[in-house]
Amino acid sequence: MKTINNLHDYSSDTPLALSIGMFDGVHRGHQTIIGNLNEIAHDKGLESAILTFWPHPRTVFNPCDDLKLLNTIEEKTYLLNKNGVQHLFLKEFDEVFRNLSGEEFIRQVLVDKLNVKHLIIGHDHTFGKNRSGDFNLLQKMSSEYGFEVEQVQAVDYHTQPISSTQIRNALVEGNVKAANEMLGYVYSVSGEVIGGKKIGRTIGYPTANIAVNPMKLLPKKGAYVVEVFIDGLQYKGMLSIGTNPTVGGSSLSVEVYILNFNDDIYGKQISVNFRDFLHDEIKFESLEKLIERLDEDKRLTENFKF
Structure with a gap:
């Protein structure tokens, strides 16, 4: 073209x-x-x-x-x-x-x-x-x-x-399945992996922070089942869009925990496909409650059939 x-x-x-x-x-x-x-x-x-x-x-x-x-x-x-x-x-x-x-x-x-x-x-x-x-x-x-x-x-x-506006509205509501059906393909975001606060690694869930183009629409705040693509390889992941309120965060971030993966990917370009919505952003009363929810999200992600 x-x-x-x-x-x-x-x-x-x-x-x-x-x-x-x-x-x-x-x-x-x-x-x-x-x-x-x-x-x-x-x-x-x-x-x-x-x-x-x-x-x-x-x-x-x-x-x-x-x-x-x-x-x-x-x-x-x-x-x-x-x-x-x-x-x-x-x-x-x-x-x-x-x-x-x-x-x-x-x-x-x-x-x-x-x-x-x-x-x-x-x-x-x-x-x-x-x-x-x-x-x-x-x-x-x-x-x-x-x-x-x-x-x-x-x-x-x-x-x-079907319209672009209708698809945007579905994503803003977290309805990625409807958005994907209207698109005819799986909605994705891409960006460079950048440094974060590294809190995830202290609780057994290290995440990759993705710098997403500011013009790109992000689905609503919450947790999602995603496919992660790194160097042409595909992995399962659970992605969070939000401010990390449990640990006092304030700025919006896009973070993905990649299952069965522990390589250093800082500075690399990765992309994620949104496959399912897990839950809204939650402010947990303790790190222990957060870990319990992450364990459940991980179980759901492992069992999700792509």
């Missing part, structure tokens, strides 16, 4: 089959769009492409909105490539771009710059200043500018359309 970070530098006569959107999560609804996109591109001799934006438009329109995303740019790029997209356009959502009308966006970006011949959009997609662009406008202008357009219906989960 070719990644283009600056539309001003892009010039090609290659006609494209394109879809537009944030594609945060690259969830099952997005995967349906991409599948259709790739099929159309193959059948019509086009190349498939995605136009997405950074930062998220919500953070531009509402700077105080502390929006966390399902994917980092690197994760989104990996997932789009995995799903067979041939071109990825990463467009900065700047002041000039946000002020383009729907018609200007179609003319200047889709037609003049990207040479789009087939456009696929999601069921609720709008674009342009004041959301002036929609499926009806695209249909109206498609014959004039020589491209085809289609709108893909939503993919439902329990009668509700």
